Amino acid sequence: MRVHSECLTGDILGSLRCDCGAQLEQALAAIAAEGCGAVVYLRGQEGRGIGLGHKIRAYALQEAGLDTVDANTAQGLPVDSRSYGVGAQIVGDLGIRRLRLITNNPAKYGGLDGYGLDIVGRVALPVVETPHNVRYLRTKRERMQHDLVLAADGAG
Numbered sequence: 230m231r232v233h234s235e236c237l238t239g240d241i242l243g244s245l246r247c248d249c250g251a252q253l254e255q256a257l258a259a260i261a262a263e264g265c266g267a268v269v270y271l272r273g274q275e276g277r278g279i280g281l282g283h284k285i286r287a288y289a290l291q292e293a294g295l296d297t298v299d300a301n302t303a304q305g306l307p308v309d310s311r312s313y314g315v316g317a318q319i320v321g322d323l324g325i326r327r328l329r330l331i332t333n334n335p336a337k338y339g340g341l342d343g344y345g346l347d348i349v350g351r352v353a354l355p356v357v358e359t360p361h362n363v364r365y366l367r368t369k370r371e372r373m374q375h376d377l378v379l380a381a382d383g384a385g
């Protein structure tokens with residue numbers, strides 16, 4: 230089961246600044262290979278909840294040296310305002326009660342817990358690391374506690 234946060238730039242336009250598009254593709258492929266599963270695509274979560282306009286402004290701040298966390302707070306916005314209650318209810322509405330969750334994000338795992346869903350495991354997504362997204366990935370690991378192993382530690 231994949232609960233995916235909307236990312237217009239990564240999912241639709243194929244931006245290399247984040248790994249969202251790659252993660253969506255990986256999740257779809259993993260579910261296809263398994264022969265069962267679902268992707269719930271959560272609209273309204275663009276930019277970890279700040280919206281597309283603010284995310285584009287965050288990109289300008291990142292060009293000036295801020296990381297993805299500080300580029301949110303510099304705009305007076307929360308680092309991550311996503312909640313997963315609606316996602317959990319959609320999962321339940323699909324008739325799914327017992328699942329393995331495809332994510333590297335502990336907050337997502339915790340956020341889906343407790344809605345009558347039995348989350349029996351986590352499926353880690355292999356990291357698709359490029360020179361363009363390595364700083365983004367490192368910030369996810371170091372400041373947002375994502376469970377990521379990066380090959381390029383020490384680079385970039």
Ligand SMILES: Nc1nc2c(ncn2[C@@H]2O[C@H](COP(=O)(O)OP(=O)(O)OP(=O)(O)O)[C@@H](O)[C@H]2O)c(=O)[nH]1
Pocket residue numbers: 233234235236237246247249252274275276277278279284287288297301331332333334337354369375
């Ligand atoms: N604020 C901000 N949000 C971003 C940026 N790049 C991508 N996003 C958003 O980040 C969200 C994805 O969250 P992540 O924390 O990258 O990963 P995740 O989906 O929570 O974790 P996984 O389940 O492991 O994929 C999407 O809503 C994207 O729109 C950025 O530079 N700044």
